[in-house]
Amino acid sequence: MVELTKVNNENWSKQSTEIRWVERDIDGMVIEIYKENPKIGYTLVLNPYDNQYQTKPITEIIASTDKIIHFKTEDEEYKLYLTKYFKEIYEKLKD
Numbered sequence: 008m009v010e011l012t013k014v015n016n017e018n019w020s021k022q023s024t025e026i027r028w029v030e031r032d033i034d035g036m037v038i039e040i041y042k043e044n045p046k047i048g049y050t051l052v053l054n055p056y057d058n059q060y061q062t063k064p065i066t067e068i069i070a071s072t073d074k075i076i077h078f079k080t081e082d083e084e085y086k087l088y089l090t091k092y093f094k095e096i097y098e099k100l101k102d
Contacts, residue, residue: 023053
């Protein structure tokens with residue numbers, strides 16, 4: 008289970024068992040779909056097969072580890088915790 012949070016809104020979060028990183032062309036058509044390795048320009052899709060949530064394209068990747076992917080889009084900043092367990096540990100280490 009992963010958890011996506013918005014950095015500037017502590018009350019907002021989405022959980023998912025599946026994520027996909029979607030590469031699109033300039034017209035928005037899907038070029039390729041990946042299970043890992045996000046890149047600038049890709050969108051994140053949570054629950055790609057049911058009750059989908061999708062971000063706008065990534066404009067900056069601030070951090071990318073095996074525990075968290077911290078990134079920005081044109082209007083939001085997100086942290087994707089790769090398991091909910093890691094979110095709890097990560098937040099404790101920050102304090």
